Amino acid sequence: xxxxxxxxxxxxxxxxxxxxxxxxxxxxxxxxxxxxxxxxxxxxxxxxxxxxxxxxxxxxxxxxxxxxxxxxxxxxxxxxxxxxxxxxxxxxxxxxxxxxxxxxxxxxxxxxxxxxxxxxxxxxxxxxxxxxxxxxxxxxxxxxxxxxxxxxxxxxxxxxxxxxxxxxxxxxxxxxxxxxxxxxxxxxxxxxxxxxxxxxxxxxxxxxxxxxxxxxxxxxxxxxxxxxxxxxxxxxxxxxxxxxxxxxxxxxxxxxxxxxxxxxxxxxxxxxxxxxxxxxxxxxxxxxxxxxxxxxxxxxxxxxxxxxxxxxxxxxxxxxxxxxxxxxxxxxxxxxxxxxxxxxxxxxxxxxxxxxxxxxxxxxxxxxxxxxxxxxxxxxxxxxxxx
Numbered sequence: 001x002x003x004x005x006x007x008x009x010x011x012x013x014x015x016x017x018x019x020x021x022x023x024x025x026x027x028x029x030x031x032x033x034x035x036x037x038x039x040x041x042x043x044x045x046x047x048x049x050x051x052x053x054x055x056x057x058x059x060x061x062x063x064x065x066x067x068x069x070x071x072x073x074x075x076x077x078x079x080x081x082x083x084x085x086x087x088x089x090x091x092x093x094x095x096x097x098x099x100x101x102x103x104x105x106x107x108x109x110x111x112x113x114x115x116x117x118x119x120x121x122x123x124x125x126x127x128x129x130x131x132x133x134x135x136x137x138x139x140x141x142x143x144x145x146x147x148x149x150x151x152x153x154x155x156x157x158x159x160x161x162x163x164x165x166x167x168x169x170x171x172x173x174x175x176x177x178x179x180x181x182x183x184x185x186x187x188x189x190x191x192x193x194x195x196x197x198x199x200x201x202x203x204x205x206x207x208x209x210x211x212x213x214x215x216x217x218x219x220x221x222x223x224x225x226x227x228x229x230x231x232x233x234x235x236x237x238x239x240x241x242x243x244x245x246x247x248x249x250x251x252x253x254x255x256x257x258x259x260x261x262x263x264x265x266x267x268x269x270x271x272x273x274x275x276x277x278x279x280x281x282x283x284x285x286x287x288x289x290x291x292x293x294x295x296x297x298x299x300x301x302x303x304x305x306x307x308x309x310x311x312x313x314x315x316x317x318x319x320x321x322x323x324x325x326x327x328x329x330x331x332x333x334x335x336x337x338x339x340x341x342x343x344x345x346x347x348x349x350x351x352x353x354x355x356x357x358x359x360x361x362x363x364x365x366x367x368x369x370x371x372x373x374x375x376x377x378x379x380x381x382x383x384x385x386x387x
């Protein structure tokens with residue numbers, strides 16, 4: 001049983017505020033789903049389990065008010081809009097045979113969706129060729145100390161997936177084994193048996209690149225890395241089909257160097273992405289965006305800074321019913337990771353960084369939504385590659 005909440009806001013929420021509120025509202029309580037706004041943005045609606053407290057509506061209203069107050073009258077900047085964005089066509093719903101749900105935010109791909117996934121993976125690996133990007137294979141695990149350096153526990157604690165294990169202690173291991181000998185799931189004592197996590201499942205592959213370069217100096221001419229790996233972000237009830245997974249694949253192009261150099265490379269990559277969208281007849285935009293900073297005293301300030309200073313551009317593709325899907329991003333981190341990992345640039349100054357990231361499963365979903373699941377009707381660039 002669920003109950004429906006309708007929250008009237010003190011002022012209508014504009015598009016950017018709706019997006020930021022939607023990212024965070026699911027974490028107010030377990031089981032929140034079907035988050036939506038009224039057509040005029042003046043009401044926020046969602047469903048929650050019947051036992052959810054009455055004060056959930058007040059908490060949602062407070063969250064919305066905080067976000068709206070922080071964003072004020074800030075408007076999104078669009079730096080590129082594809083030719084088909086004014087008349088998008090949708091030949092599918094983003095789903096297809098071969099996408100198999102295995103658990104919350106966990107899918108397996110086979111058949112045509114897998115071929116399409118491999119096409120995008122190959123295409124974005126080639127994206128780094130103009131820079132001779134250095135390929136790197138990264139681990140799935142990331143040390144918790146490294147993730148702390150990245151400010152992840154303060155900015156996104158709600159999405160972290162911790163890697164736990166039993167201690168090297170015979171009585172504890174034997175007790176755990178005997179309790180689970182005939183069980184088909186973990187008991188409620190399992191977590192208490194575990195060690196404090198010394199590692200987490202990596203939420204972004206670029207973090208490994210900064211760790212690799214810790215206490216080093218990058219060339220004045222800059223460095224480029226091509227990285228691909230599994231990433232993990234727990235997103236509660238926001239997880240649904242290929243659009244938002246707990247366990248997903250990210251390919252990144254990471255630039256390390258001076259501020260001027262990394263921003264030049266970001267601009268070049270944005271121009272390349274504009275051509276890519278045109279070649280693939282995809283309706284979408286490249287526009288300012290922000291990360292989903294968790295509710296905290298400085299969360300809205302961080303969001304406002306990202307949007308107003310244009311440190312993050314998302315690749316936003318159109319979906320049916322007026323929805324959007326961010327399938328990638330171009331992010332300038334300033335010298336944050338250079339200072340955090342003590343990485344300098346030859347000739348002086350802390351390293352600046354830019355990462356160009358692609359969520360591969362999201363590309364598959366958006367492509368299928370716009371072009372359908374019949375390969376014969378796909379754009380020539382994909383057909384000629386044999387996807």
